[in-house]
Amino acid sequence: MARSHQTIRMSSCACRQVQCRAVGAPILSVVCYCDDCQTGGQEIERLPNAAPVLDADGGTAYLSYRDDRFSCVSGADLLVGYKIKDSAPTQRFVASCCNSGMFLKFGRGHWVSMYRARFEGDLPPIEMRTQTKYRLANTEIPCDAPGYQTYPMKLIGKLLASRLAMLVAR
Numbered sequence: 362m363a364r365s366h367q368t369i370r371m372s373s374c375a376c377r378q379v380q381c382r383a384v385g386a387p388i389l390s391v392v393c394y395c396d397d398c399q400t401g402g403q404e405i406e407r408l409p410n411a412a413p414v415l416d417a418d419g420g421t422a423y424l425s426y427r428d429d430r431f432s433c434v435s436g437a438d439l440l441v442g443y444k445i446k447d448s449a450p451t452q453r454f455v456a457s458c459c460n461s462g463m464f465l466k467f468g469r470g471h472w473v474s475m476y477r478a479r480f481e482g483d484l485p486p487i488e489m490r491t492q493t494k495y496r497l498a499n500t501e502i503p504c505d506a507p508g509y510q511t512y513p514m515k516l517i518g519k520l521l522a523s524r525l526a527m528l529v530a531r
């Protein structure tokens with residue numbers, strides 16, 4: 362099954378030594394407001410000369426890709442994983458050359474959530490906003506995509522469907 366027109370997207374750290382590659386459509390294009398994403402983002406932003414990770418309202422925008430559609434094609438040795446605490450299931454990988462947050466990996470999940478801010482060019486629209494109960498702003502939530510107080514079934518469904526597709530090598 363040749364797939365000849367797969368979109369390839371590159372994310373780069375600010376100084377461009379670290380380059381990650383994502384193939385095809387993401388599982389999900391999401392903005393997450395959960396407290397862990399905010400704490401983790403703040404930790405990255407406190408590193409010297411770090412590029413911003415969080416939006417002004419506390420959201421973090423991600424493109425989530427299957428593990429088998431993600432690769433770090435340059436500067437992988439510069440990546441450093443951060444956890445908000447030792448027992449946390451999630452690691453946030455930062456390009457240590459310039460302290461750019463690149464992606465996060467949730468435990469043994471089969472996906473990688475890449476920081477949208479590190480991509481250039483045409484990106485898929487935001488599909489949903491999750492954990493909006495932690496949102497910082499009192500203003501109306503942007504109505505570009507549905508917002509959910511927690512993690513909606515739609516998100517879990519997409520993750521499960523992508524896992525199945527991965528298992529049957531689609």
Ligand SMILES: [Zn+2]
Nearest residue numbers: 374376458459
């Ligand atoms: Zn860099």
